[in-house]
Amino acid sequence: VTVATLQFVPRPGILDLGWGHPRPELLPVEPWLAAQRASAATFGWQALTYGYAAGPAPLIEWLAARTASAPEQCFVTAGASHALDLVAGLLTEPRDVALVDEPTYHLALRILRDKQLRLADASGRGRLFYTVPTFGNPTGRSLPLAERQSLVARAKREGFTIVEDDTYRELVYDGAAPPSLWELSGGENVVRIGSFAKTVAPGLRLGWINAAPSLVERLKNLGYVDSGGGVNHATALTMATFATSGAYDEHLARIRGAYREQRDALCEALDVDKPAGGWFLWLPRPAGLTLAAAERRGVSYVDGSRFQVDGRSGHIRLSFSMLPPDQLVEAARRLRP
Numbered sequence: 545v546t547v548a549t550l551q552f553v554p555r556p557g558i559l560d561l562g563w564g565h566p567r568p569e570l571l572p573v574e575p576w577l578a579a580q581r582a583s584a585a586t587f588g589w590q591a592l593t594y595g596y597a598a599g600p601a602p603l604i605e606w607l608a609a610r611t612a613s614a615p616e617q618c619f620v621t622a623g624a625s626h627a628l629d630l631v632a633g634l635l636t637e638p639r640d641v642a643l644v645d646e647p648t649y650h651l652a653l654r655i656l657r658d659k660q661l662r663l664a665d666a667s668g669r670g671r672l673f674y675t676v677p678t679f680g681n682p683t684g685r686s687l688p689l690a691e692r693q694s695l696v697a698r699a700k701r702e703g704f705t706i707v708e709d710d711t712y713r714e715l716v717y718d719g720a721a722p723p724s725l726w727e728l729s730g731g732e733n734v735v736r737i738g739s740f741a742k743t744v745a746p747g748l749r750l751g752w753i754n755a756a757p758s759l760v761e762r763l764k765n766l767g768y769v770d771s772g773g774g775v776n777h778a779t780a781l782t783m784a785t786f787a788t789s790g791a792y793d794e795h796l797a798r799i800r801g802a803y804r805e806q807r808d809a810l811c812e813a814l815d816v817d818k819p820a821g822g823w824f825l826w827l828p829r830p831a832g833l834t835l836a837a838a839e840r841r842g843v844s845y846v847d848g849s850r851f852q853v854d855g856r857s858g859h860i861r862l863s864f865s866m867l868p869p870d871q872l873v874e875a876a877r878r879l880r881p
């Protein structure tokens with residue numbers, strides 16, 4: 545294919561548990577359209593001109609309240625991927641060591657490698673430490689409170705910055721999400737990155753950073769950020785409208801219910817523990833199973849090796865985000881030997 549519209553390409557006959565994409569029916573097409581109209585009515589021409597480098601005030605103010613942070617600790621990005629690229633670029637130099645908490649989000653490994661960083665596991669010394677501590681990709685698990693506190697203390701002691709990828713925090717199905725490292729640290733030695741990709745829609749390319757005001761200043765002063773007047777101004781204003789109108793919380797309640805049902809269907813069919821949030825299951829690879837064999841049986845997943853720096857793993861990652869419960873039950877049947 546030389547041109548395409550979407551990243552995901554459906555393969556006939558395959559129930560695909562490989563992609564961390566939203567279920568198409570759960571994307572808020574009509575509510576977003578309503579927010580676009582309301583945003584145009586409220587902001588008029590201001591929605592269509594150059595914005596403010598850190599992101600427009602209506603979204604920054606909402607984000608600050610939502611993340612219990614100060615406005616000067618907030619910066620709007622084109623997604624969590626962009627946020628990681630930006631932060632890694634400002635906090636490191638090529639050949640520096642970035643520590644990662646394995647297994648971890650496989651594409652974050654690529655973003656860090658693109659910055660020419662050397663990757664190492666959590667036991668070493670490094671300039672930054674990338675982690676997805678809440679409903680993590682690929683495990684679905686969360687770091688316990690005591691380990692959160694000791695990680696924050698270690699960052700202060702050793703002088704590195706934790707990059708807390710908090711992309712899944714709002715997709716909580718049981719109880720409350722654990723406190724963020726950002727919150728526990730009081731805003732020092734931690735940069736938190738977030739996204740509207742999983743909670744609203746990945747196509748918005750909209751996310752955010754919580755960081756010390758001095759780092760936010762450096763982000764604002766990046767040439768292309770300043771040159772462009774922020775990175776996604778009109779969408780950020782629409783998101784502010786979507787959020788402050790209550791549509792965001794309504795939508796979140798709806799998708800939490802749906803993803804909870806999907807989680808329950810897959811976990812019950814496989815007879816495994818349920819993660820309290822997020823989109824993923826991390827399971828020991830069934831004896832003798834290969835991806836090619838699974839795909840011949842009409843089911844797909846991502847092999848665990850992709851989530852490790854050294855490419856070795858005895859696990860597989862299943863995502864329950866993209867398919868309705870009945871298809872997840874059928875996918876589980878196809879996974880059993």
Ligand SMILES: Cc1ncc(COP(=O)(O)O)c(C=O)c1O
Nearest residue numbers: 564623624625649681711739741
């Ligand atoms: C942990 C994690 N971080 C970041 C991303 C990408 O987020 P965005 O679409 O906001 O760039 C994903 C998506 O799969 C993810 O799982």
